[in-house]
Amino acid sequence: MSATTAMEVNAEAxxxxxxxxxxxYASRTQRGGLRLHRSLLxxxxxxxxxxxxxxxxxxxxxxxxxxxxxxxxMEVGSGPGEQAELPAPQPxxxxxxxxxxxxxxxxxxxGCDGEFxxxxxxxxxxxxxxxxxxxxxxxxxxxxxxxxRLEPGEERYAAPLGSCRVGAGESLxxxxxxxxxxxx
Amino acid sequence: xxxCSKDALRCDNxxxxxxxxxxxxxxxxxxxxAASTAGIGAVPAxxxxxxxxxxxxxxxxASPPSPSSSLICRYQDPEPADLSMEEESDTRKINNxxxxxxxxxxxxxxxxxxxxxxxxxxxxxxxxxxxVVVFQREQESKSQPQRRGEYNVYSTFQSHEPExxxxxxxxxxxxxxxxxxxxxxxxxxxxLSTNDKTVKLWKISxxxxxxxxxxxxxxxGRIKDPSTITSLRVPVLQPMDLMVEAxxxxxxxxxxxxxxxxxxxxxxxxxxxxxxxxxxxxxxxxITDRSFNIVDIKPANMEELTEVITSAEFHPQQCHTFAYSxxxxxxxxxxxxxxxxxxxxCKYFEEPEDPSTRSFFSEIISSIxxxxxxxxxxxxxxxxxxxxKVWDLQMENKPLETYQVHDYLRGxxxxxxxxxxxxDKFECVWNGSDSVxxxxxxxNFFRMFDRNTKRDVTLEASRENSKPRAILKxxxxxxxxxxxxxxxxxxxxxxxxxxxxxTWHPHENIIAVAATNNLYIFQxxxx
Numbered sequence: 001m002s003a004t005t006a007m008e009v010n011a012e013a014x015x016x017x018x019x020x021x022x023x024x025y026a027s028r029t030q031r032g033g034l035r036l037h038r039s040l041l042x043x044x045x046x047x048x049x050x051x052x053x054x055x056x057x058x059x060x061x062x063x064x065x066x067x068x069x070x071x072x073x074m075e076v077g078s079g080p081g082e083q084a085e086l087p088a089p090q091p092x093x094x095x096x097x098x099x100x101x102x103x104x105x106x107x108x109x110x111g112c113d114g115e116f117x118x119x120x121x122x123x124x125x126x127x128x129x130x131x132x133x134x135x136x137x138x139x140x141x142x143x144x145x146x147x148x149r150l151e152p153g154e155e156r157y158a159a160p161l162g163s164c165r166v167g168a169g170e171s172l173x174x175x176x177x178x179x180x181x182x183x184x
Numbered sequence: 185x186x187x188c189s190k191d192a193l194r195c196d197n198x199x200x201x202x203x204x205x206x207x208x209x210x211x212x213x214x215x216x217x218a219a220s221t222a223g224i225g226a227v228p229a230x231x232x233x234x235x236x237x238x239x240x241x242x243x244x245x246a247s248p249p250s251p252s253s254s255l256i257c258r259y260q261d262p263e264p265a266d267l268s269m270e271e272e273s274d275t276r277k278i279n280n281x282x283x284x285x286x287x288x289x290x291x292x293x294x295x296x297x298x299x300x301x302x303x304x305x306x307x308x309x310x311x312x313x314x315x316v317v318v319f320q321r322e323q324e325s326k327s328q329p330q331r332r333g334e335y336n337v338y339s340t341f342q343s344h345e346p347e348x349x350x351x352x353x354x355x356x357x358x359x360x361x362x363x364x365x366x367x368x369x370x371x372x373x374x375x376l377s378t379n380d381k382t383v384k385l386w387k388i389s390x391x392x393x394x395x396x397x398x399x400x401x402x403x404x405g406r407i408k409d410p411s412t413i414t415s416l417r418v419p420v421l422q423p424m425d426l427m428v429e430a431x432x433x434x435x436x437x438x439x440x441x442x443x444x445x446x447x448x449x450x451x452x453x454x455x456x457x458x459x460x461x462x463x464x465x466x467x468x469x470x471i472t473d474r475s476f477n478i479v480d481i482k483p484a485n486m487e488e489l490t491e492v493i494t495s496a497e498f499h500p501q502q503c504h505t506f507a508y509s510x511x512x513x514x515x516x517x518x519x520x521x522x523x524x525x526x527x528x529x530c531k532y533f534e535e536p537e538d539p540s541t542r543s544f545f546s547e548i549i550s551s552i553x554x555x556x557x558x559x560x561x562x563x564x565x566x567x568x569x570x571x572x573k574v575w576d577l578q579m580e581n582k583p584l585e586t587y588q589v590h591d592y593l594r595g596x597x598x599x600x601x602x603x604x605x606x607x608d609k610f611e612c613v614w615n616g617s618d619s620v621x622x623x624x625x626x627x628n629f630f631r632m633f634d635r636n637t638k639r640d641v642t643l644e645a646s647r648e649n650s651k652p653r654a655i656l657k658x659x660x661x662x663x664x665x666x667x668x669x670x671x672x673x674x675x676x677x678x679x680x681x682x683x684x685x686x687t688w689h690p691h692e693n694i695i696a697v698a699a700t701n702n703l704y705i706f707q708x709x710x711x
Contacts, residue, residue, distance in 0.1 A: 016598070019602055032356065040491075040492055041607070045544055
C-alpha cells in the first residue's frame with residue numbers, strides 16, 4: 001500500500017517536473033521577456049517535486065544506492081538556509097530525506113549540473129563526481145538532450161568551478177537560461 | 185463591407201472595414217459616440233448596457249430577491265439622431281457584430297486594467313494593445329430619467345507602444361498593467377498609466393472653442409499670400425464640436441530592470457511609487473529624470489532569491505506610509521520617515537501556514553496578487569489565489585477576516601498548474617464605505633462579500649444577463665454530490681473566462697467588471 005502510494009507520488013512528481021521544465025522552456029520565447037515572479041514560482045514547484053521524487057525513490061529502495069540529489073536547473077535559494085520541504089502525507093520519508101539534505105549542500109558546492117542530463121562540460125576535469133549516478137539522473141526519455149551549439153572555431157571547454165553559480169546576468173532569469181540550455 | 189487591410193492595431197477606422205478594431209470595440213457593450221472621437225475617425229453611435237441591482241440582492245440564495253428589489257438590466261438603444269453622424273453605411277451590421285464571442289477577439293482587445301477616478305465620473309480601461317479608453321458618466325437629465333448616469337466613451341488614446349530593448353534582445357510589451365487617476369485639480373483630467381517598464385502621465389482635456397480669423401493663414405491653414413492681406417483683425421474664439429484630446433505630459437522611464445506590477449499615487453498628490461519585482465521607486469510627478477529607490481529586496485546573489493514584490497500601495501491618508509506584498513504571502517508596512525531606504529519594515533503581516541493544506545503548489549497559491557488599503561485607512565485587503573483576507577493594521581499575526589473565493593479549486597491545483605491558470609493574478613476592491621469587498625473568479629463569475637452581514641454572493645458577467653430588464657441572479661457552484669438545477673459543477677467551469685480586474689465607484693454602488701475583452705458596468709436600481 002505504501003509502495004503504490006509512493007509510486008503514484010513518484011509518477012506525479014515526475015509529471016509535475018516535466019510540465020515545469022516545459023513551461024520554463026516555453027517562457028523563454030514569451031513576449032516581454034522572462035517573468036521573474038513566474039520563474040521563481042516554477043522553480044519552487046520544481047524543487048518540491050524533485051524532493052518528493054527523490055524521497056519516494058528512497059522509500060522504494062532503501063537498501064539501494066543513495067539517490068543523487070541532482071541540481072535544479074535554477075539554483076534558487078541554495079545555501080544553509082534552504083530547507084527541503086516535505087508534504088504532510090509523507091512523514092515516513094523524513095529519515096530518507098535527511099541524507100538527501102546533507103548531501104545537497106555538498107552537491108551545491110559541486111557546481112552546475114543539469115537536472116537530468118550529465119553536464120560534464122561545466123565540471124572541472126580534475127574533480128571527480130562524488131555522486132553516484134543512479135537511475136534518477138539518467139536522461140529520462142521525455143526530455144530531449146541537447147547541447148549548446150558551437151560557433152565554427154569554438155571548442156568545448158570545462159568552465160572553472162563556481163562560474164555557473166555567479167549571477168553574471170542582472171536577473172535570475174538570465175542565470176536560469178545559462179543553466180537550462182546545457183541541460184537540454 | 186470590405187476587409188480592412190491594415191493591422192488591427194494600426195487601423196484608424198477610416199476604411200470602415202469589417203476588421204476595423206475601432207468598430208469591433210474593446211468594450212463589447214459600449215461603442216463610442218461620434219462626437220467624442222475627434223481625430224480618430226467616426227465610429228458608430230453610443231450604446232450602453234447597464235445593469236441595476238440593489239445591495240440586498242447581493243446576498244446568497246437564502247433570500248430570494250423580491251420583484252421590487254431586483255437586479256435588472258437595462259439595454260439602451262442608440263438615438264436615431266446619432267445614426268446621422270455615422271460614416272459607416274450599415275448600422276445594423278455594426279450593432280450585431282459588436283456582440284462577438286470572445287474567441288474571435290484579438291488579444292490586443294483584452295482589458296488589462298480598470299479604474300474609476302476619485303469622483304467616479306470617469307472610468308478608465310487599459311488593454312493589452314496599449315490603448316486607454318476613458319468613459320464618462322452622463323449628466324442626469326430631467327427629460328430622460330431612465331437614462332440615469334450612463335457611462336459613454338469619452339476618450340481613446342494609444343498610451344504605450346511596443347518597444348524593443350536592444351541590450352537584452354527583449355520585446356517590451358505595450359500592455360497597460362495599471363492605471364491610476366490623479367484627483368482633479370482643474371478642468372483637465374490626469375492619469376498615470378504604465379506598462380512593464382515605463383510610466384506615463386496623461387492629460388485629458390476638452391476643447392470646445394477654436395481661434396478663427398488668423399491674418400497670415402486662411403481657414404484651411406494654408407499660408408496666405410501677403411499681398412492679398414489688406415486689413416488686420418484679431419482672431420476670435422468660435423465654438424466648435426467638443427473634442428477630447430489626450431497628451432502625454434510626463435514620461436517616467438528607465439528606472440526599472442524588472443517588470444512593473446503596480447503604481448500608486450501618494451495622498452500628497454506630488455509623488456507616486458512604481459513597483460517592480462524587486463524594487464519600489466519613488467517619483468515626483470514633476471521630475472522625470474530621477475527617482476528614489478526606497479525598497480530593494482534584490483539579494484547580492486540572485487540564486488538566493490526567495491521572494492519578489494507583487495504589489496505596493498500608499499496609505500490613503502498618511503503620505504509617509506506604504507505597504508507592499510510579497511510572493512510569499514506576507515505584507516510589509518513601511519514608514520518613509522525612518523530611513524531613505526525602507527528595507528526595514530514597520531509592520532510585518534503574515535499568517536502562519538496551515539501544515540495540513542501543504543501541497544506542491546502551496547507557494548504559488550499563497551502568493552499575494554493584489555493589496556488594497558481600505559478607504560478609511562484602517563484595514564488592508566490582500567488577494568491570493570484562493571482567498572481574500574482583510575487585515576487590521578494593528579494586528580500583524582493573523583488576518584481579521586478570511587473569505588474563500590473558490591475553495592472548490594483546491595483539489596484541482598494540479599490541472600490549474602498545467603493550464604497556467606494557477607498563475608492568474610486576481611485583483612480585489614473595496615466599496616466606498618469599506619463594508620463590501622469584491623473580487624473575480626473563473627467562468628466570468630465575480631464574488632462580493634459583505635463584511636457586516638457576513639453574506640456573500642456570486643454573480644456572473646455574461647451577455648445572457650445583459651438583456652433589457654434582465655435580472656442578475658446569484659450563481660452557485662456545486663461542489664459535489666447532487667447538482668441542483670441552477671448550479672454549475674466545478675468541471676463545467678470555463679477557465680478561459682476569468683475576471684481579473686474589477687473596480688468600484690468611490691461613492692455609489694456602481695461596479696465595472698472586465699471579462700476578457702468585454703466591460704460590464706453594473707449599477708444600483710433606483711425605484
